[in-house]
Amino acid sequence: MVNGYSVSSLAEALEIRSSHSVVPYAGGTDLMVENRKGVEYLFLGKIPELRNITEDDEYIRIGAAVTFTQALEDKKVPDLMKEALKRIAAPAIRNAGTFGGNLGNGSAKADSVLIEFVSDAKLRLASRDKERIVDVDKFYLGRKKLDLGEDELILEVLLPKTGLDRYSYEKVGGRNALAISRVSFAGIFDEKDGRITKLAAAFGAVADTVLRYKDLEETMLGKTIEEARELKEKYLESYAERMVLTQGRVSAEYRKNVCMNLLGSFLAKFGI
Amino acid sequence: MSDINFRLNGREVSYSGSAADRLLDVLRNTYLCTSVKCGCKEGECGACSVLIDGVLFNSCCVAMGAIEGAEVVTMEGFRETRRFEVLDRAFGELSAVQCGFCIPGMVLAAEALLSQNPQPTEEEIREGLSGNLCRCTGYNAIVNAVGLAAKEGKGLW
Incomplete structure (x- = not known):
């Protein structure tokens, strides 16, 4: 053709891909x-290899050309996604x-990418001569900048199979359907023997890439809910200090308020 | 360089232009399927909806190279079916058509919905049509018409 x-x-x-200058086209949207x-x-x-959803012991593996409709109909795909x-x-x-496509487009507004960030997903990439696996947050180098070689393709998303059951997801858009996220939020909580083992929070559509602060999250690990509740105010302040948001169609100030509210309700949902 | 071969409304066709061309433009300009409307070229209005292998797509967001070997159906083809007759009657009966610009897309979205879910609830109809905008804002009548078609056309989907 x-x-x-x-x-x-x-x-x-x-x-x-290795011998021509081509743009990979999956869904085209x-x-x-x-244009x-x-x-x-x-x-x-x-x-075919890019259109399958499979699983192994650790991961749900979603092919790069799997459509969102296909994933919605697949029992293996976790509820959070x-x-x-x-x-x-x-x-x-x-x-x-x-x-x-959602990944390759490089936007921090990509709704499936937010979930990949919060759940510590990995990506499998390949060129003709080699294959590698990269953490999704390392794959995003900046606005529209990806760690993807000119000769590489994204093959699949590796989504962890466990630990994604207790979550919050919120999307703030201008309307219900056909809305591009103005702010999106996903949080995952887990505890064992009364102590917090996971408190991941990711913010989409508010900066050049999806934002997640693992060092802040770590300050809550090992704490009881009661201890976490006492630390909550300071915890929220640390997030507020750290978040520098971009001015888009809506103001950075509005976005930050929404982010902080969503983080607050996520914590509250799990008793913090 | 070989042409892009696909079926359009049941007919085998070959397209010799660029694989990067928009399906929407090619349908209108090369194959004169003018039921396919151009509203936004951003995948946001649904006026250019078509069925590709029975699945609903916005033809503005499809490059010609992606439809090699596929079956594309526009209103020009769909209007020859019994299902269309039922939808046509229901839309007419409930005065669901105002300016008409969104209607080919609405009807194909309804067809895509009913072929997956022949007896949808009102909420499911609204979800099925959520990618199709009607700037006359005649949504309620359109939703009711799809519901009526589902009832009248029982067994067709």
Whole structure:
């Protein structure tokens, strides 16, 4: 075809990616809006390895060309991810939009990416000659800047299978359907023998990348709920100091207020 | 360079243009399927909705290279079906059409919904049509019409 490559195997795709300057195309929902001139697309939608959702002992493995609709219908995909997916746009976009595309577009507004951040997901990337696994937060280097070589493709998202059951998810948008996140929040809590073992909080759409402060989270680990409650005010202050938010269509001040409120209600939901 | 081959409303066609072209533009300009409306080119309005292998897509967000080997259905093809007749009658009966610009997309969204879920609740209908905007704001009549079609067309979906 003219200005594009349609491939049906991963090996073929990686070969073309290594020898031509191509833009990987999975669902097209972001690329076609961008409508870059003079680009050649590498169409990935027909590669079986990228369209599967599988699991191993540790991870749910979601192929880069799996659509949001497909993931919503799959029992293996955790509820926390589904909460985010079902609020993405509308059916026709969810039928097209993919996990790989949401990542590759590089936006901090990507709703599936927020969940990947909060759950410590990993990404499997490959070029013709080598394969590597990278933590999702290391994959994002800055606004629209990704740790992805010119010859590499995103193959799959590795989502941890356990520890995602107690969560909060909130998306603030201008309307119910077809809304781009103005602020999005996901938090995961876990405890063992009365002590906090996980208190992850991620904020989307408010800065160049999804924000998460693991060092702040750590200050709460090992604490009882009561101890955490006493530390809450100071904890929230540390977040407020740390968060420098970008001015977008809505003001940075508004965004920060919303972030702090969402963090506060997440803590409250689990008794903190 | 080989052409992009696909089926359009039951007919085999070959497209020799760029794989990066928008399906929306090609449907309207090359194949003269003018039921496919251009509202936003951002995937936000649903006026360009089409069915690809029976699944609803915004054709503004689909590049031609992605539909190689697929079956594309627009209103020009769908209007030849019994299901269309039922939807057409229901939309007419409840005066669900005002300016008409969103209607081809609405009807194809309804078809996509009913083929997955033949007896949807009102909430499910609203969710199924949530990607289709009607700037005349005639939503209630449209939702009711889809509900009526589901009832009248029992067994068709």
